[in-house]
Amino acid sequence: MTEHGSGDFDWFRNTAPYINSHRGKRFVLMIGGEVASEGALAGLIHDIALLSSLGVHLVLVHGSRPQIEIRLQRAGIRTDFHRGMRICDSEAMASVRDAAGALRVDIEALLSMGLPNSPMQGADLRICSGNFVTGRPIGVLDGVDHHLTGRVRSIDGDGIRQQLSAGSLVLLSPLGYSPTGEVFNLSLDDIAVHTAVAIGAEKLIMFGAGAGVHDGEGRLVRQCAVEEIPQLAVADATQKALVDTAGRACRQGVPRCHIISYREDGALLRELFTHDGSGTLITRRPWEQSRRARIDDVGGILELIQPLEEEGVLVKRSREMLEAEIERFRLLERDGRIIACAALYPCPPDDCGEIACIVSHPDYRGESRGRRLLGELEQEARSIGLNRVFVLTTQTAHWFIEQGFEEASRDALPPQRRDLYNLQRNSKVFFKRLRSPSGR
Known part of the structure; x- marks a missing residue:
């Protein structure tokens, strides 16, 4: 029997928080036609099947621009573009429908595979396609008639959610249907957003050629x-x-x-x-702002913590103590009002x-x-070279255990903090070892 060290399985254990976090969530995957034309679709489908098996609810939106180009060239049809959109008349629309339909069938075929000794063995995926996207014509824009090129009018969100809840993977093509029976060529990013x-x-997950x-x-x-996008020099x-698509979605x-x-x-x-991911994450910054505390925040912090001090949950802090330690605090502010706070006290040389x-x-x-502020302070601790953080608590032990802390003895405290331990409060001690930030 071959023996393996526990470290061989650490990579798998480290995925557990992400598996638990993603289970039951709805993700939209925006897959351009280049994925298929460059031969990368099969490998991606294997990973999509794994995501589905882990309980993620998936909507795949596929494009077909390269496939349309091939069919138009074969038919000898030339189309113009305006503002990045292909202008489709009835003649070109035949190639658009053929390309979108053929690629949809190819994707469904790959998702239906179940060959033994392959990544798809036992996947048993159920794929649902349908008229979930209602389109409308762009009409005349800048004096240019766009014919059957359209925009999204509406998405049947309830219908898609019902299919996802029933365990189906929903597949959407870049076409929209109108109540009058017309079919419009829609842009991939318009449908995805x-x-x-x-x-x-x-999440909206988009695929490009680069990392x-x-x-x-x-x-x-x-x-x-999303507020930082204008500063990106792309x-x-x-x-x-x-x-730009990510910005619109956020x-x-x-x-x-x-x-x-x-x-x-x-x-x-x-x-x-994984902790570091593989690409770029663009987030919608909460309208509540997180920032470092300033001296003029002392009054607001005192107002926030006073009720818990009176209940004995927190150790009492005087205004003078807060003023001296204000640089240790981080705040959440909403419309100029302090609604949450937390503090980090490094313990050198530990x-x-x-x-x-x-x-x-x-x-x-x-x-x-509270979880958000804890995460920000853990990130700050990592940035200044700390490997562990600890808390002393009398009434919130379970919450800290849920955040990954483990109970320790009072003797585990740094000497200077152990000397200040209040025996009368008899606080429990919890430590947490820090890892590299994820943010994914």
Whole structure:
């Protein structure tokens, strides 16, 4: 029998938080026709099948621009573009419908595979396609008649959610149907964004040739808030189009958009199940702002923590103490009002720090604000070289256990903190070992 060290399985154990987080969530995958034309579709389908088996509810929106080009060339049909959109008359529309339908069938065939000794063995995926997208004609724009080129009028979000809840994977082609029986050629990104918004998707995942988005100096941008998009110096036109699509989706309510490579084998799984991901994550920044506390915030912090001090949940802090320690605090502010706070106290020369005073205003509890501040302080601790953080608590032990802390003895505290331990309060001690940030 071959023996294996526990480290051989650490990579798999580390995926558990992501598996649990993604289970039951709705993701929209925007797959351009280039994925199929460059031969990358089969590998991506294997990863999609794995996602589905882990309980992720998936909507695939596929494009077909390269396939349309081939059919138009064969038919000797020339089409013009206006504002990046192909102008389709009835003659060109025949090629558009043929290309979209053929590629949809190819994708369904790959999703239906179940060969033994293959990644699809036992996948047993059920695929649903239908008239979920209602289109409308663009009409005349800038004096140009777009004929059968259209835009999304509406998405049947309820119908898609019903199919997802029933265990089906929903596949959408770049076509829209009208109540009068017409078919319109729609843009891939238009359908993907509208669908993600309509079904309340947690993520919109887009595929490009490169690994995410690179800045003007060629460096991969790992993460970007939607407000920071104007500052991105993206030279590549295709990457810029993906960033613009992500921005539209975030501004309409999609929390996270990912831009990853279809050429990189396993990029989808690395993006979703590893700490560092594989591409670029664009997030919708909450309208509540997180920031470092300032001296003029002392009054607001005192007002926030006073009720818990009176209940004995927190150690009492005087105004003078808060003023001296104000740089340790991080706040969540909403419309100029402090609604949550937390503090980090490094313990040199030890490799750890104390996290303290995690408080949310009673009107805003139960919405993960404490967890958000904890995550930001853990990231700060990592940035200054700390490997562990600890807390002392009398009444919130279970919450910290849920955040990955483990109970320890009082003797595990750094010496200077152990000397200040209040025996009368008899607080429990919890430690957490820090890992590299994920953000995925």
